[in-house]
Amino acid sequence: MKCRKCGQVAVINMRQHKLALCADHFTDWVPAQVEKSIRKYRMFTPRDRVLVAVSGGKDSLALWDVLLKLGYCADGLYLGLGIDGGFGYSDESQRKCEAFVKSVESGTLGIGKSGNQGAREARSPDSHSPDSQTPDPWLPKLHTLSIPATYGESIPEVAGRVQRGRGKPCSVCGLIKRHEMNRFAYELGYSVLATGHNLDDEAAVLFGNTMTWQVGYLARQGPVLPESDGFARKVKPLCRLYEREMAAYCLVRGIDYIYEECPYSFGATSIAHKELLAELERKSPGAKQNFYLSFLRAKENGFLNDHHQELSPLMHACERCGQPTTAPGLCAFCRLWVNVKI
Amino acid sequence: MKCRKCGQVAVINMRQHKLALCADHFTDWVPAQVEKSIRKYRMFTPRDRVLVAVSGGKDSLALWDVLLKLGYCADGLYLGLGIDGGFGYSDESQRKCEAFVKSVESGTLGIGKSGNQGAREARSPDSHSPDSQTPDPWLPKLHTLSIPATYGESIPEVAGRVQRGRGKPCSVCGLIKRHEMNRFAYELGYSVLATGHNLDDEAAVLFGNTMTWQVGYLARQGPVLPESDGFARKVKPLCRLYEREMAAYCLVRGIDYIYEECPYSFGATSIAHKELLAELERKSPGAKQNFYLSFLRAKENGFLNDHHQELSPLMHACERCGQPTTAPGLCAFCRLWVNVKI
Numbered sequence: 001m002k003c004r005k006c007g008q009v010a011v012i013n014m015r016q017h018k019l020a021l022c023a024d025h026f027t028d029w030v031p032a033q034v035e036k037s038i039r040k041y042r043m044f045t046p047r048d049r050v051l052v053a054v055s056g057g058k059d060s061l062a063l064w065d066v067l068l069k070l071g072y073c074a075d076g077l078y079l080g081l082g083i084d085g086g087f088g089y090s091d092e093s094q095r096k097c098e099a100f101v102k103s104v105e106s107g108t109l110g111i112g113k114s115g116n117q118g119a120r121e122a123r124s125p126d127s128h129s130p131d132s133q134t135p136d137p138w139l140p141k142l143h144t145l146s147i148p149a150t151y152g153e154s155i156p157e158v159a160g161r162v163q164r165g166r167g168k169p170c171s172v173c174g175l176i177k178r179h180e181m182n183r184f185a186y187e188l189g190y191s192v193l194a195t196g197h198n199l200d201d202e203a204a205v206l207f208g209n210t211m212t213w214q215v216g217y218l219a220r221q222g223p224v225l226p227e228s229d230g231f232a233r234k235v236k237p238l239c240r241l242y243e244r245e246m247a248a249y250c251l252v253r254g255i256d257y258i259y260e261e262c263p264y265s266f267g268a269t270s271i272a273h274k275e276l277l278a279e280l281e282r283k284s285p286g287a288k289q290n291f292y293l294s295f296l297r298a299k300e301n302g303f304l305n306d307h308h309q310e311l312s313p314l315m316h317a318c319e320r321c322g323q324p325t326t327a328p329g330l331c332a333f334c335r336l337w338v339n340v341k342i
Numbered sequence: 343m344k345c346r347k348c349g350q351v352a353v354i355n356m357r358q359h360k361l362a363l364c365a366d367h368f369t370d371w372v373p374a375q376v377e378k379s380i381r382k383y384r385m386f387t388p389r390d391r392v393l394v395a396v397s398g399g400k401d402s403l404a405l406w407d408v409l410l411k412l413g414y415c416a417d418g419l420y421l422g423l424g425i426d427g428g429f430g431y432s433d434e435s436q437r438k439c440e441a442f443v444k445s446v447e448s449g450t451l452g453i454g455k456s457g458n459q460g461a462r463e464a465r466s467p468d469s470h471s472p473d474s475q476t477p478d479p480w481l482p483k484l485h486t487l488s489i490p491a492t493y494g495e496s497i498p499e500v501a502g503r504v505q506r507g508r509g510k511p512c513s514v515c516g517l518i519k520r521h522e523m524n525r526f527a528y529e530l531g532y533s534v535l536a537t538g539h540n541l542d543d544e545a546a547v548l549f550g551n552t553m554t555w556q557v558g559y560l561a562r563q564g565p566v567l568p569e570s571d572g573f574a575r576k577v578k579p580l581c582r583l584y585e586r587e588m589a590a591y592c593l594v595r596g597i598d599y600i601y602e603e604c605p606y607s608f609g610a611t612s613i614a615h616k617e618l619l620a621e622l623e624r625k626s627p628g629a630k631q632n633f634y635l636s637f638l639r640a641k642e643n644g645f646l647n648d649h650h651q652e653l654s655p656l657m658h659a660c661e662r663c664g665q666p667t668t669a670p671g672l673c674a675f676c677r678l679w680v681n682v683k684i
Contacts, residue, residue, distance in 0.1 A: 211629060298555040305646065
């Protein structure tokens with residue numbers, strides 16, 4: 001298999017695009033695809049300060065690398081969840097994020113167009129940023145927050161204590177991550193929160209919501225969740241890239257990431273859905289992409305009535321943390337810690 | 343496994359309903375389910391004259407049996423397609439339909455509540471029906487129409503001659519069946535055309551339309567397609583029953599049907615979709631039903647914008663057959679026979 005652009009040996013053959021590329025051209029192709037998504041869905045501009053939620057996995061580290069290459073002002077946020085799983089899952093994940101930042105500092109990763117005026121302005125010491133005192137304002141920063149150190153309990157410990165966590169900690173983990181990422185973005189003045197969800201992730205979520213026609217979720221699912229009072233804008237710049245493309249990107253870029261899945265992800269419904277979609281993709285290359293992108297087009301064309309969204313209950317500020325919530329009194333996050341001294 | 347109603351040996355265990363039933367209770371349960379669907383989706387009443395499209399397969403013969411048991415006025419229409427497949431597929435199918443009618447005439451099948459006044463009125467010799475001269479107006483009638491005898495060509499022959507039939511005759515076959523069933527219903531004064539599509543069929547079609555978000559098809563898919571100028575109402579009374587339930591129903595009722603699939607159905611996309619849905623159902627009993635019924639609920643609740651339907655091009659009468667069509671001049675059916683002497 002040869003690269004379509006230069007005839008060198010291809011490192012990846014993307015059947016759904018009928019496109020094989022060599023390492024160099026693939027390394028250019030991925031950021032170009034991400035840039036297309038950023039513009040198509042109006043995710044952000046070089047003047048925005050973007051906070052990338054990094055887990056140490058391939059998608060989020062690749063995303064951070066791509067955004068830096070493209071010249072965006074993008075910092076990272078690593079949330080330490082205190083998950084061990086017998087192999088120090090959380091500690092190892094954090095090390096991968098820290099190693100990535102070191103590679104950026106040494107100039108081997110995340111090198112982008114220098115002189116991107118927008119990103120320079122976004123990082124300017126004059127701009128309203130609590131981070132403006134970092135040694136080199138042009139270098140990206142990795143924020144880390146340990147849930148056990150901050151709240152006194154790891155995710156599995158919280159999950160074991162509350163009703164919501166019965167059986168599996170995933171629901172509690174999602175709740176805590178959403179709350180803390182939003183708090184960080186808001187407190188540190190980031191206008192945009194970017195996550196590494198790829199096409200496989202998005203298609204699997206869409207598949208789950210479609211198999212049960214969860215109209216509320218369907219109306220909200222998309223690559224951009226607009227900002228609203230107290231919530232940062234959330235974007236998914238990798239939403240049109242396959243998982244295997246992101247793995248290949250990390251390989252050719254030399255991004256070291258944690259290969260292990262979260263030890264609690266075993267048996268998740270989303271994994272079963274991913275298997276079914278993989279089967280569909282195997283029979284008909286591009287089926288996964290077509291499923292997700294035709295859904296976005298149908299939404300854009302007004303096919304899905306979002307009056308459910310308009311009818312959603314009014315938000316008010318949580319009495320404890322101030323984040324918007326529909327629950328009376330405390331938000332779901334703060335209710336996790338009622339009667340617990342933090 | 344014991345029948346939940348009487349404790350006798352069960353013949354079927356329906357995991358999605360958590361319900362096991364003996365032969366007698368299952369034979370009552372199926373018509374009760376069909377009656378529920380007929381009422382829920384307002385398909386027809388005992389005063390309607392219903393034309394059941396029978397293929398000789400399990401679903402359509404079971405449907406006819408159930409409608410007669412329930413006391414509806416239901417006649418059959420068998421379309422001879424001239425498909426052989428090395429085992430006389432069409433001839434054998436017709437024999438199964440004829441044998442079914444004989445069993446009804448001899449009183450072993452299709453026995454319903456006698457004295458259903460609505461159905462009696464619908465069959466009354468005074469009613470406006472070209473069929474009112476049948477020897478016994480209370481007995482159902484099987485209409486047969488041979489495509490080769492009427493149009494001089496079998497389905498595979500037509501398909502082999504026209505652009506639309508390249509590769510597979512299924513598209514041409516569907517077009518011809520829709521046209522002829524509608525013509526029959528219209529000319530013989532039937533207000534409703536009923537087909538044997540079961541839940542597996544409907545879920546597979548829905549799955550296909552959802553995987554590519556075919557908004558036009560999604561907006562129209564449902565158990566009832568309302569009548570419009572020149573088109574009879576189309577209904578699918580088995581839409582909430584699983585395929586295996588229909589097979590079991592035929593078995594316990596002693597309905598003999600053609601086991602073979604149409605020889606051209608091999609490799610159809612709908613079969614691949616059925617396999618994926620079967621996998622989903624295996625992992626989570628009821629998933630298939632939930633997929634289809636939650637879709638219908640979402641539609642009922644106005645989640646899908648059907649403005650696409652409103653924007654559909656205007657219909658006019660075909661210059662040759664008079665059936666409504668959006669194409670200028672001749673309808674798609676009549677265009678099949680241009681330059682062919684019938």
